[in-house]
Amino acid sequence: RDLFVDDRPFRTGYVEAVATEEGRRRSGLGTLVMMRIADVIRQHMQMGALSTGHHRFYERLGWERWRGPTYVREGDRLLRTEDEDRGVMVLRHGPGATVDLTAAIACPARAGDDW
Numbered sequence: 001r002d003l004f005v006d007d008r009p010f011r012t013g014y015v016e017a018v019a020t021e022e023g024r025r026r027s028g029l030g031t032l033v034m035m036r037i038a039d040v041i042r043q044h045m046q047m048g049a050l051s052t053g054h055h056r057f058y059e060r061l062g063w064e065r066w067r068g069p070t071y072v073r074e075g076d077r078l079l080r081t082e083d084e085d086r087g088v089m090v091l092r093h094g095p096g097a098t099v100d101l102t103a104a105i106a107c108p109a110r111a112g113d114d115w
Contacts, residue, residue, distance in 0.1 A: 004073065004106040005099045008114040013041035013091075014041040014107075016094040034061050037089055046084040047096025049089055049107075063089040064101060071106040077108055084115045 010107055020030045029101060038061065041048040050083040052058060055065060066088040071078040107114055 002108065003047075005096075006103045010046040010096050010099070012050045012096075013037070013045040013049060018050075027066050030057070031061065034058070038062065041091055042093050047099065047103055048091030048093075049105075050089050051084060051113075052089060053087060057090065058089050063091050065089055066101055066105055068100070068102045070115065071104060072109050073106045074109045078104075079109075081115060088115060 001012050001014045002009045003014070004010070016035075018025070018030065018033065019089070020027075038048065048063070049066075050058065059065070065086075070081045070084040070088055072081055073079075089098070089103065090099070090105075
């Protein structure tokens with residue numbers, strides 16, 4: 001999935017629907033899964049991204065909060081998604097290592113949740 005930072009496209013490993021069964025939480029399983037996902041992103045993508053309300057879990061694994069405005073691209077239009085501004089996180093590396101965390105970021109529109 002391409003995400004656009006100030007209109008520059010980045011091939012992004014977008015992580016969704018990560019959850020650990022209640023009885024298995026705090027066992028390290030989620031950390032192991034996310035570490036493996038980060039390895040795949042670093043090998044095959046220009047950066048990683050996700051949207052969450054659980055920032056501390058991801059921050060300790062190297063993910064950073066996006067501080068700039070978020071948008072959805074629908075054709076040539078950019079639609080503001082203020083409700084996502086505090087949820088988007090990125091894993092910077094390689095070509096995406098120096099992206100400005102305060103810049104505008106946009107994802108393509110899709111069925112369901114855009115972010």
